[in-house]
Amino acid sequence: MAELHLTPEDWSKKKERYWPTFFNTISGPRSVVMIGTQDGAGISNIGLFNSLVHLGANPPLLGFILRPTTVARHTYENLKRNGCYTINHGLQSEVEAIHQTSAKYEADEDEFERCGWKKQAIAGFDAPFVAESVIKLGMRYVDEHLIPQNGTRLIVGRVEHVLIDEQFVEEDGFINTSAAETLISCGLDAYFKYESLKRLPYARP
Amino acid sequence: MAELHLTPEDWSKKKERYWPTFFNTISGPRSVVMIGTQDGAGISNIGLFNSLVHLGANPPLLGFILRPTTVARHTYENLKRNGCYTINHGLQSEVEAIHQTSAKYEADEDEFERCGWKKQAIAGFDAPFVAESVIKLGMRYVDEHLIPQNGTRLIVGRVEHVLIDEQFVEEDGFINTSAAETLISCGLDAYFKYESLKRLPYARP
Numbered sequence: 001m002a003e004l005h006l007t008p009e010d011w012s013k014k015k016e017r018y019w020p021t022f023f024n025t026i027s028g029p030r031s032v033v034m035i036g037t038q039d040g041a042g043i044s045n046i047g048l049f050n051s052l053v054h055l056g057a058n059p060p061l062l063g064f065i066l067r068p069t070t071v072a073r074h075t076y077e078n079l080k081r082n083g084c085y086t087i088n089h090g091l092q093s094e095v096e097a098i099h100q101t102s103a104k105y106e107a108d109e110d111e112f113e114r115c116g117w118k119k120q121a122i123a124g125f126d127a128p129f130v131a132e133s134v135i136k137l138g139m140r141y142v143d144e145h146l147i148p149q150n151g152t153r154l155i156v157g158r159v160e161h162v163l164i165d166e167q168f169v170e171e172d173g174f175i176n177t178s179a180a181e182t183l184i185s186c187g188l189d190a191y192f193k194y195e196s197l198k199r200l201p202y203a204r205p
Numbered sequence: 206m207a208e209l210h211l212t213p214e215d216w217s218k219k220k221e222r223y224w225p226t227f228f229n230t231i232s233g234p235r236s237v238v239m240i241g242t243q244d245g246a247g248i249s250n251i252g253l254f255n256s257l258v259h260l261g262a263n264p265p266l267l268g269f270i271l272r273p274t275t276v277a278r279h280t281y282e283n284l285k286r287n288g289c290y291t292i293n294h295g296l297q298s299e300v301e302a303i304h305q306t307s308a309k310y311e312a313d314e315d316e317f318e319r320c321g322w323k324k325q326a327i328a329g330f331d332a333p334f335v336a337e338s339v340i341k342l343g344m345r346y347v348d349e350h351l352i353p354q355n356g357t358r359l360i361v362g363r364v365e366h367v368l369i370d371e372q373f374v375e376e377d378g379f380i381n382t383s384a385a386e387t388l389i390s391c392g393l394d395a396y397f398k399y400e401s402l403k404r405l406p407y408a409r410p
Contacts, residue, residue: 001371002371003370004368004369004370004374005368006367015378018377018378020263021377021378022262022380023259023364027238027259027292028236028257029399030234030258033233051258054270056354056355057224057229059355063270063359065258092402096405100408104410145359147261147361149347149348150260150263152261154268154359160212160213161211161212162231164211165209166207166209167206172226174230174395175231177391178391178395186382186383190383192383192399192402194397196396198396199395201394202393203307203308205310205311
């Protein structure tokens with residue numbers, strides 16, 4: 001193996017999309033989810049995110065990273081307005097329709113319709129779920145943390161609803177996303193399937 | 206399919222480790238990396254994290270989530286002290302040795318030695334790399350964001366060094382982590398292998 005050693009001098013040399021792709025993919029694949037919101041007129045939006053992180057179980061908190069709001073960010077505007085949003089895992093078999101939700105539609109276009117997804121509602125909860133998804137979370141907006149170095153934000157939300165096909169919940173509470181065949185992605189355009197290697201016992205010194 | 210609808214009333218009923226496992230796995234698998242640091246006496250620490258997120262490419266910023274500092278967090282103390290840390294992707298074939306780095310060792314134990322990893326150094330950079338790793342990042346600590354709801358922290362760092370086997374860097378800057386056979390995990394104990402499904406063109410309405 002030939003190990004390269006790259007430093008800021010290397011990435012100071014601009015090469016089109018080279019360095020954005022490089023740094024967006026070097027952290028490796030993560031689960032990719034569709035985030036559903038709606039605006040004041042009830043028009044629905046779906047955004048695609050692979051920056052979901054677990055923040056805690058009691059209360060159940062999840063975070064995701066939102067890019068700078070220098071361009072229109074319908075997900076951000078809607079979730080701040082209504083205080084809620086949905087997180088929907090997609091399936092490996094639906095990768096094209098999932099990727100399509102990353103396209104930039106106008107604010108007055110219903111992205112569920114445009115991308116071919118059915119809406120599912122919970123009474124009193126002002127954000128649409130993706131009906132086809134087998135693992136869906138209804139999230140209450142809690143807080144945001146601005147990253148001043150580049151204008152991105154960590155959005156923190158609390159889980160209020162879980163809609164899940166019961167066959168994927170194991171006896172100890174483990175969610176078998178691998179059996180559900182949920183999708184993972186790396187960077188903006190690379191999608192992967194995955195399968196279980198092993199579950200290991202609690203590690204002790 | 207039988208869709209369960211769970212709400213806070215369900216998870217208010219304590220069931221041992223059930224709900225922590227449930228909420229730790231529901232966001233799906235993510236890349237799992239070993240974070241290397243050293244203390245003032247040069248004793249090395251490795252921590253295992255699957256909360257790595259891409260924050261931006263210019264400057265190249267990555268974040269990860271650190272659990273509450275109510276117990277000793279050697280990674281946190283060391284990275285604050287020295288201002289730097291390393292991020293090292295592990296390989297699927299090394300899953301047991303990688304999982305072992307999640308064990309809680311005493312502060313005076315060298316975790317590289319205890320877990321069977323070789324150290325690699327860069328002159329002037331006060332954190333050890335995992336020599337066996339094929340994708341390694343030398344990170345400069347930038348900032349932290351405390352999540353007041355549960356005491357976790359988002360640690361923000363800037364990439365200063367990339368050490369990577371050149372065969373995994375594609376012409377457009379895409380890092381082929383799938384060819385490198387890096388590891389992904391879900392929750393605290395479930396590990397997965399993954400393979401490419403497809404790369405899709407930029408999505409347009």
